[in-house]
Amino acid sequence: MNLKSIIQFSIGPLGVAFFGFITIPILTWVFQPEDIGKFTMLQLTSTLFILIFSLGLDQAYIREHYESENKAQLIKTSILPGLFLLLLFFSFFVFFPKLISVILFNISSQILSVLVITYIIFAFLSRFLSLILRMEEKGLAYSASQIFPKILFLLVILYYYFYYTKYNLTDLIFAHTLSVILVFFVFLWNTKSVWKSSFNQKIDRKKLKAMLHYGIPLTFGGIAYWGLTAIDKIFLRYFSNYEQLGLYSVSVNFAGAALILQTIFSTIWAPTVFKWANSEDGFIKINKVREYLLLGVIFIFLISGTFSWLIDFILPKNYLDVKYILLSCLCYPLLYTISETTVIGINIVKKTSYSMIASLISFIFNLIFCYLLIPNYGAIGAGISTSFSFLIFLILRTEFSNFLWKKTPRLKIYTTGLFMVLTSSLIVFNKDLMNWSLHIFFGVLLALFSIYTYKKIPDIKNSMNKVRS
Structure with a gap:
């Protein structure tokens, strides 16, 4: 392409x-x-x-x-x-x-x-x-x-x-x-x-049989992933109420803007990474791209936390909690995008069953978290449940890929994921105690991170030139 x-x-x-x-x-x-x-x-x-x-x-x-x-x-x-x-x-x-x-x-x-x-x-x-x-x-x-x-x-x-x-x-x-x-x-x-x-x-019945043999196992993996992303909303429907479901859905839709990053990145990443996988320096290029993607993910998370207060000016008063739940909902697309760079080993060795297992295990954890949190905390519990489940999803995809292919440096990956999940969870659980202090906290972190990233721009440009070569 x-x-x-x-x-x-x-x-x-x-x-x-x-x-x-x-x-x-x-x-x-x-x-x-x-x-x-x-x-x-x-x-x-x-x-x-x-x-x-x-x-x-x-x-x-x-x-x-x-x-x-x-x-x-x-x-x-x-x-x-x-x-x-x-x-x-x-x-x-x-x-x-x-x-x-x-x-x-x-x-x-x-x-x-x-x-x-x-x-x-x-x-x-x-x-x-x-x-x-x-x-x-x-x-x-x-x-x-x-x-x-x-x-x-x-x-x-x-x-x-x-x-x-x-x-x-x-x-x-x-x-x-x-x-x-x-x-x-x-x-x-x-x-x-x-x-x-x-x-x-x-x-073509013969072709249909072969296509079903290929496609039906993927369907089970898809259902497991659907469960991972949908069980929070289903629990809100049956164990909370439609008002909490509506509040959560609005938060998810705002956070869904981060899926642009995942969609565009996947469009470019998928055809490129398989070409790199067979080159001598391909693994180095893959790790470099992953490192810069992590910088982008952190930046999106921090800027969302800094300016989430603006949501109060565009939504009615009965949606005031959206600005707090937003960060938990944001973990899903951001962690998923990171996992697209760590799962590459599974795809290269064509062991897609491991991806299905990762989805299934994460779905089970999400089921447990939702059962424990949603009846008492509603939309807040749903956001926390999904964010922790996608952290597990990221870890499983990464570890399976390392087991099947090459060892990926994981400290920055897991630190980034853990920071986002724990920070967003602390915010929604203590939202009544937080007001402008929350946004000032994120603003300070954003400023420090921007300075750090700015100093790395020459290295990033140099590395990206090598990646394109």
Whole structure:
């Protein structure tokens, strides 16, 4: 992937983050925390259903794409089995039309159930169509397809704000369903040459069997990772209340801006690191990049702690705790990004089962932490649980990679992770005792760290020149 493609694919995550950052505050002024909490349950359910009913064939499609001579047949073989099972599953709810809304939202509503089913089906189809653009390296089309639904969603919410006097959960779910339907049709238009050709193709059963053999184990790993990232919200739903879930979801969405770093970094890192792995000085380059990434992660954490007070000026008063919970939620994307540089050994030796084990063990720890903390501490307990679980996730990925490949220097990695998790946990547990002293503390640390980093700029420039060579 060349620089032009990297930039084009990066436009999507940047645009999504930008419009998401605008949309989140508006949502908090339009909808109650309970509605946002219930809305989160739709997002969690959609992600899980796509993961399960894809049967790992989305990952198998990526693996087979370049080797396949018949791309139209490959996409048809990938998408139809899961789509058939998904439709078959939802046909059960014809007899219980309100059951889905009761399970997810504790509301008996046939309209909500229909909207949920519609949303999941169109999101499932869009997932596979997006892979066509991704594998054909149509970065601009792929990015545009990500940004357009966010713009539509924002416009609908603004319409509610200016022209409605009352808004409810149905309005929120409708806006999101409308946006996912739009992205489906955008994907449909941009991939028409492939799916039109697929009409004349038959499913290759032999290929399907091989793809399922590859994909289904990945599905179990994906479910374990989904559990790691979702169990906190599920526990808030059943062991706390929707208000705490809404508060936590807003914090997670603000912290999710850090996922831009992870998305863009992974886009560049993945193709580069495998090239370096086979070179003589490749391991040195990998360690250098990891070291500079750690500096970036610390900087993001400190600047977030220093200026988190600004959130009070853009959110309603019933979201004042977001500025404290934010730092715990920020640990997840930052620790995950660091782990992307330490897990490389697992990927190089192709022992992906170790990644699944790391996700599973971390999920179990998160389950225990959530059970112990959320009933008493709500959103605060969820933030602490997830941050500690992702620290365990980072350690496991790093240690497994060291065991399978080469020894990675780990002191700075673990020190950075432990600092972020312990600091954010102390803040949320003592939030009532902290006010401006918290931000002054982070401001001082940020200033000292900036001075330290500034002195290292010549060394960083010199090292990066060697890395690029």
